[in-house]
Amino acid sequence: MLKLNNKILFWFRLSALLVVVFFLISDLVLTIINPAGINADLGYAERVSNYYAFFTTQSNYIVAAYFLGYLFESKFRNTRPSDVIKLAVVTYITVTMLVFWFGIFTNTQTNTSYSSYEWISTIILHLVIPFCMILSYILTAGESQYNIRNHYKLSLWLILAYPVLYFVVILIRGIFRQMDHRPEGTWFPYFFLNIYQPNGILILALIFICILVLFVGLQYIYLWINNMLFRRNKGETLNTTVNKKVFGINTKPLPIKNEKVFIPATLINLNKSYVKKIADSKNEKNVK
Numbered sequence: 001m002l003k004l005n006n007k008i009l010f011w012f013r014l015s016a017l018l019v020v021v022f023f024l025i026s027d028l029v030l031t032i033i034n035p036a037g038i039n040a041d042l043g044y045a046e047r048v049s050n051y052y053a054f055f056t057t058q059s060n061y062i063v064a065a066y067f068l069g070y071l072f073e074s075k076f077r078n079t080r081p082s083d084v085i086k087l088a089v090v091t092y093i094t095v096t097m098l099v100f101w102f103g104i105f106t107n108t109q110t111n112t113s114y115s116s117y118e119w120i121s122t123i124i125l126h127l128v129i130p131f132c133m134i135l136s137y138i139l140t141a142g143e144s145q146y147n148i149r150n151h152y153k154l155s156l157w158l159i160l161a162y163p164v165l166y167f168v169v170i171l172i173r174g175i176f177r178q179m180d181h182r183p184e185g186t187w188f189p190y191f192f193l194n195i196y197q198p199n200g201i202l203i204l205a206l207i208f209i210c211i212l213v214l215f216v217g218l219q220y221i222y223l224w225i226n227n228m229l230f231r232r233n234k235g236e237t238l239n240t241t242v243n244k245k246v247f248g249i250n251t252k253p254l255p256i257k258n259e260k261v262f263i264p265a266t267l268i269n270l271n272k273s274y275v276k277k278i279a280d281s282k283n284e285k286n287v288k
Contacts, residue, residue, distance in 0.1 A: 009139070010071065016132040017067040020060055023124050027051065030117075038185040046186070053173065053189040055166060056100065059092040060125050063133050070136075083146065083226075088159040090137040091218045095163075097130035099211065104190065137222065142229025148220065156219060163215055167208060171195070 031051045032044055039047050051057060066081065066089045073079045114122065174188040178196060188194045192207045 010074075012132075013067050013071055013136060016129065016136075017064055017071065019124060020064045020067075020129045023121050024057070024060055024064065026117075027057075027121055027125075038183050041183060042186065046182075050186055050189070053170060055163075055189070056096050056125055058166070059096045060129055062089055063093050063129055066133070067136075080140065083144075084155050084158065086137060086140070087155070087219060087222055088162070090133050090222060091159060091215060092162070093130045093133045094218050095211065095214055097126055098214065100126045103192075138225065138229075141222075141226040142233050145227050145230045146223050148223050148227065151219070151223060156216065159219060160212070160215055163211070167193075171204075 028048070028051055031039065031047050035042070035047050039050060042050070066085070070081055073081065170188065170193060174193065174195070177187045178184075184196075187196070191197075192203055195201050195204055197203070
């Protein structure tokens, strides 16, 4: 049953990886060969540049890389990505989901001219893939307790480095495109980044602060979820709990590194009692 459950999780992550890769490649190909709107007047290189300028695109590529790395490490190394990497990826893709559906999507210029494929791609990259990543995080959370008080000392800033760098690079890119007299709609990937609109700098500053708070807040929310699951499941991941309650597996494997060994808990207890008897007999001999 344990192997069956691991296979289910393997195929879940593999399916999510294949889906996100398919739509990312499809979007890139369509952007190049069949551009819509203002992109039709741009060259091939600029079309690709605009495609990769979106945080949605970049964060979904990060999720794809994470799932690929997770599958590789769990299959061939019997390990998995570190907690910081896992936290970073789930934070990035969650921000993508929240900002799009509660911010960008409400802009009438964005959602009125979607084709059928664009609707499907939008739902996949802004809802399905974020949900898969969040579910993957929750299933593997709770194995160890995270020291939230020490999070700000290093990990918090490491995770924030990428989005802050993204803002800086995109702003510099947009300024150069404006100076080069490129089409206005291609200066910045998102309307709230346009510093040349009325009150543009003020809008950018407010949005930057709000999104930065969102990045920080989500980290602590996910860390709280991890610690809550740790306390509730006594150091076992939610996946292990599912094994017990759904698949009826009431024991867990020995903590032997790089070994896939499953030994019933009764044998482990017998081994512990045997070792204890040997230790007691040695102590008696030493006393005599």
